[in-house]
Amino acid sequence: MRRSSTRRTGVLLQPASGVAAAGTGNKAALREQEKIDTFFNQYADKTEDNCIGPDGIEALCEDLGVSPTDIKVLLLAWKLQAARQGYFSLEEWRKGLKAMRVDSLDKLKKALPALQQEVVSPYSFKDFYTFSFKYCLTEPRQKTLDLETACQMLDLVLGSRPHVGSFLHFLQEQSEYKAMNLDQWSAFLRFCDEIKSDLSNYDESQAWPLLLDNYVEWAKKRMQTLS
Structure with missing residues (x-):
């Protein structure tokens, strides 16, 4: 009977530790998305919901130190899979930056050269x-x-x-x-x-x-x- 009780206790502990790990992972993912969203909001269009428009992209380019006509900007649009020229939606921004592991301006600056290397393939x-x-x-x-x-x-x-x-x-x-x-x-x-x-x-x-x-x-x- 004791052996049976010990085995049951062991089985019960496993999902508990798994839930804790999942909870930690979810918190980290939420923190990452919050940072990405904060970065997005720095350039978001005030007149159009959940969108960075032409003015915002121009401001982003200025902060990145690149011209809006630089191929790096087109590479970024490609990585975000932007559906509309001159606009980045919040969903595109989240998916693209998460894939690039970017959540700030400094990280995006460092990531742009890697995009140029990616298209060597x-x-x-x-x-x-x-x-x-x-x-x-x-x-x-x-x-x-x-x-x-x-x-x-x-x-x-x-x-x-x-x-x-x-x-x-x-x-x-x-x-x-x-x-x-x-x-x-x-x-x-x-x-x-x-x-x-x-x-x-x-x-x-x-x-x-x-x-x-x-x-x-x-x-x-x-x-x-x-x-």
């Missing part, structure tokens, strides 16, 4: 690149970016990658295309990764968008003129 960069296009769609049912915006974003996101400068020159010089869709946008990243600088391995039969067929034709003529 081809998989992460592709996700960031696709997000960059969708983030600029500011109107309901909008499917394309005007060429001015597309060129600005390609320059910001792809920078000095092969073909970028020449492709931007082509887009600005031609008059047939007024906008760029997601298929064309996505294909250009693959084009940059796969096509040689002299375009010798470009194959029209591989179902590239017509925009890129036209670009290659233009670029080859330009190479001949410059040679």
Whole structure:
């Protein structure tokens, strides 16, 4: 009988310690969220509930020491999975900063370089690149970016990658295309990764968008003129 009683006592103690551990974990999570919310409220829009608007983001950028047009700001929007350009919702802020383990301005400053390292991975960069296009769609049912915006974003996101400068020159010089869709946008990243600088391995039969067929034709003529 004593052995049975001892075993029952042991069984009863286990969930009690588990509850205590869970309680400690919940308190820590609540403290973390309180800090994240306090950080959010420093920049939150006073006229729109649970949202950091353009003015707040500009103030955040100033405190971070970065320009609002810096790629680091776009990387932050990507990490938060911001649904609307120029706005961070409280839910986006909570999820994103929790994933980054950030709850203050100083921690966010230190975390930004890590975001740049994160997109070194081809998989992460592709996700960031696709997000960059969708983030600029500011109107309901909008499917394309005007060429001015597309060129600005390609320059910001792809920078000095092969073909970028020449492709931007082509887009600005031609008059047939007024906008760029997601298929064309996505294909250009693959084009940059796969096509040689002299375009010798470009194959029209591989179902590239017509925009890129036209670009290659233009670029080859330009190479001949410059040679």
